[in-house]
Amino acid sequence: MTRAAVDIGGTFTDVVTVDESTGELIQAKSLTTYPDPTPGFLNALTKATDRSALETVGYGTTLATNAVLTKSGAKTALLTTEGFRDVLEIRRTHRSSLFDIYEKIPRPIVPRPLRFEIPERTAADGSEVRALDEQAVRDAAGRIREAGVESVAVSYLFSFMNPGHELRTRQILQEELPGLSEDITISSEALPLHREYERTSTTVMNAYLTPLVRKYFRRLRAELQDSKLYAWLQMMQSNGGLVRPERAASFPILTLLSGPAGGVMASAYLGELLGETHLLTLDMGGTSCDVAGITDGEPDTRLDFEIGGYAVSYPTLDIHTVGAGGGSIAKVDGFGRISVGPDSAGSDPGPACYGRGGERPTVTDANLVLGVYDPDFQLGGEIYPDIDLAARAIERHVGKPLGLSVTEAAVGIVRLVNANMMHALRTVSIERGRDPRDFALVPFGGAGPTHGVHIAEELALRRVIIPPIPGCNSALGILASDVRHDLVGTLRARMIRLDPEDLQESLTVMADEAQRELEQDGIPPQMRTLRASLDMRYAGQAYEINVPLGSLRPDAPTLAQAIGDFHRAHETRYGHALGDDLVDLVNVRLTGLGTTPKPLLGGDAAAFGDAEPRSLRRVVSVGGEESKVPIYRRTDLLPGQTLATPSVIQQLDSTTYLPFGEARVHATGSLVVDLP
Template sequence: MKSEYRLGIDAGGTFTDFVLADKSGQVRLFKALSTPQDPTLAIKNGLALISEELGVPANQIIPNCDLCINGTTVGLNALITHKGAKAGLICTAGHEDSLEIRLGHKEDGYRYDPEYPPATMLVPRYLRRGVQERVLSTGEVRTPLNEADVRAACEVFKAEGVETVAISFVWSVLYPDHERRAGEIVREMLPGVVLTLGSELYPQVREYTRTSTAVVNAYLAPIMKRYVTAVDAYFQSLGAKQPVRYYQSNGGLAIGQAMTDRSVYAINSGPASAPAAGQYVCEPFGKKDVITVDMGGTSFDITLTKDGSTNINKNIDFLRYRIGVPMIQVETLGAGGGSIGWIDEMGLMQMGPQSAGSDPGPACYGQGGKLPTVSDANLVMGYLNPDGLVGGRLPLSYQKAHDAVKTNLADPLDLSVERAAYGMFTIVNANMVNGIRRVTVERGYDPRDFVLVGAGGATAAHITALADAIGIDTIVLPKLASGLCAFGQIISDVKYNYMATAPLRLESDAAYARIDELYNQIEAQGIAHLKDDGFKGKDIVIKRSLDMRYVGQVHECTVEIDNFKVDAKSIGKVIAAFHKRHEQLYTYSEPHSVVEVVNIESTVYGVVEKPARMTIGKGVSADKAIKAHRDAVFSADGKRVKTPIYDGTPLGAGATIHGPAVIEEVTTTIVVEPGWTARLDESGSYLMTRDKKGAK
């Protein structure tokens, strides 16, 4: 680290987390309630908490930060709520409806459901304007661009108050001149709009995917631009010496301008940093197969890392919109501390996906919430401290939690409040376990081969129950669990993805030369970008991949290769890597069939110096950290068990706690269920293991 501090900020649906690391390796964690109406307000509130603890004003802290990193849900929330900008689309005439045709099918799981409603279009039909132009699959121009059509589209957009425009033409990846000229006309006639060119944002084949990606980007760009502008201005007012970095869905950092131009990369900004953090906290234990779960106030996010490599998705339907750019594979469901319990028409208890969020929040927050949530259930069962969360900064009302559960669930179902609360706990756990199975069992992985890493403020109360249900024997739970995604940001690198279309059969020297030429072109862009950002040659790392298939196949698979000159001598390594990957995915390969490349991609990293690793000293033993006992519920019968409550702050490395127990850290509460043991490691994480006889 070049300066005294590094700051990571992760804005969630309920809380915004702040992680401040210093040169010595000390890491401090702070939490402020999120402010969806003005996300920058939560940042100001969080910095006020940091200033209070350090005794130093924010305008002295920020100039001493080598990096200030922001993970945000602004783009995601705009897409979920359909509150993006008013967008227009200019496309090849006759292709105005490709967004609604959606390649002729619905999403997986609903393909044969005639009652499943169509997706809401981000660009309404009257704002999708076709223009005369046509490029063939050879790159040859069949119909020149009709500039009058583009100008007519701009007149419509101007009259309708369009804020942002996407341009996507057929085969523009082979001949982008038409898109570029159309973009020049848009900038001339609509100088205030944000412009997205499909051939620049996603220069790969598949017209629908490229158009959809461009539209999503355009839809979010003005929202992200306003957010980035506000955040950048605020940090500059505090004397920031470095530009704010923003976390991308691909698992890397980017400057604000890149996030504005490539807003689609901001969609999963927050949870995308979880795998990096999960791998980091597991390093001291030699674990590389990791499932990281993050339960916040609103959602539950799951990521999987196998052999130290995190799954990357491309060409997926996210929130019903096709997105082609690479994204960390995150399984998200509506299960958080604010998830609301309710009774369905069959008289059965359900949990979520509706959430109380931060406003009004769970009933126990005392901010007007009346419906029972997961946090209310955890308070009723004795898991949470009735004196409050976040070191007492967030007071809790046991009575309001009790009344919410009793009125809405216990009395209607003729249950005791304790049994109803445990039922809420069990159901939300089952929902989360099903999500874990989707990223493991349904993709060919055995979850019992993985370590479970807990992230998020609410996860620690559920982590041993989740591991029990899924059959996992080992849990790593950092003291920083509630801000683990923010911590993941400060240990991540700057990362940009560059792509090119290369529809070539691997049969000639000309094909090999073309691939090598394209790699050199796109990598030169990335290197120049990073050098402008202050990175030097030794800090720039490049990883390559290709989308390949056998001639005649419809779909391709992504193959990673090393950095070498692609020519007649090295092409054998490329083809061999494809055969191997094809066999891994589909259990067979065809070594005698002709192979073709569809797209190429280079991921360019600016390697950031990492902060020193956190260490825990001797501290006190477990028996000296017991501060109270509470009656807690650990079974469906609702019976309460006298449970020791440990203060996690003074615990030293090696302290060992046997369940049932509750460990109260400043920003999270760890429930150690019967049959589990937690040992605090010097790296700052609890290593939790199932007793040999098995948990309850």
């Protein structure tokens, strides 16, 4: 049995395959193709393995993310309770830029003429206050048809307590608009939670993406079958788990952070193998840099986030993104300063050194000029970089305008992009009350290992761990991830008065649904795990903290333990805790996990002593010092060997630069660098 995972990035498409009978890992890269990434997807798979031998293919994509950021989703309409037409406009009082008086709020995805008020009303306890006006729904359907709408969202007040009106509305819309029958999202299924704005925004976002994602998956499956690839497809979700494409097509909000999630999961798996439970991850690809934290072996998660200025409430890995990648374009701004990113050269035309028509200098060009990258070694296994093109681009756009030599300008570019990534890492560490000295850094992506050690040293991290295949780490993470389903329901109660049977009833409903989903994913019963948690807060608060629930059959001691865990979590995060009689339950959550086989890292071979370099090469450090450093090939290195520093390690998918530190090869094949 051969399994594969594919991660489609802005510049390269990465593939990792594993032969379950031998444990052999194979990696491959191909340039991402635009506008349709499928040819690059198939090309990378062909490089890695015999496609006919594949049984499963995991897949990470930024399709949904790009659709939101470029506003290329479907024309969407909204049906909502009479009097609540403008919820999307009113939003929340929160401002992302407190002191920016010119801050622009993004226009709602659904314009006001396509937001229809429907006479109906459900009370907070789920009882019907006003019957659904079915004729109003049919009238709205007629106007939706005339407007050429492609997708519909339905979000009624308190539908999470009683979905009857939403279910009937969908039925009517399917009768009136048969062409949209698959593209109707109701809030009681998309997000059955209180908070009207977040629920409506999430439902609208899902409807906005559904037609695009559904058509893409159908086209992808057809093209794969035309290529004689009949493997079982699985999609990477934002929460770090896998899901079948049919569910992802119905709920594309699950995949909004699909791309970067794989790398975080790979880092958590690698940390488990190395005994490292506190990690910061740095995924620097061709277009952007994604950073995240892992504490006690578990990736940080959040229950809501914003994308493109729109609120989405769904469990997701807590990933922070900045425009700092190998393809980030360097320029001189209007103040006479070097600026790097967020604009990127991508894969087409790519950095100047690619020789594909790009004329503006990038971070990749700077590293080539400084000697970190080798003009005689293929980047990504496809491109021999042209150092003369890189030097000319840097000189023209940065060096001459500032009166700097090409080398000085290249050093400035690298130092600035490092500073941008350091700021991002501070966001997920220092700004969240964590001491970076307690963490190790895992840099990956095509460019992450080139910059990781310098960044770790600036932040006073104690160790750097460079994965065995850093440029394909996100694909490896998809291969190592479990199937996952997150379910949620609102249950409002004061904890000390909560009847465990009421909680048990909610958990039973969600557990049954999770089991059904895992069954459809082909997960056998012995490989399934269910975990429950509670969203809790003190009376009067407007935010919750999620704490684990010790049992799926809760009793009084279980609830008491949950209250104690909540107090401790609140004190850790906010510095204080209140009494048991003030703790409220808001939501109940259940996660269904389907365990999948994990790839084996490393091998039986081992060695001792110093590794042998292939050659020496001139390299200029970020401090401007020039020296000749050893050049290693990653494929030559064996567990147990030590490496000299400064040095450069070259491999198919990435280049690692070790300016200092004590470096050794771990049994997993990872490079472990202890910093002074």
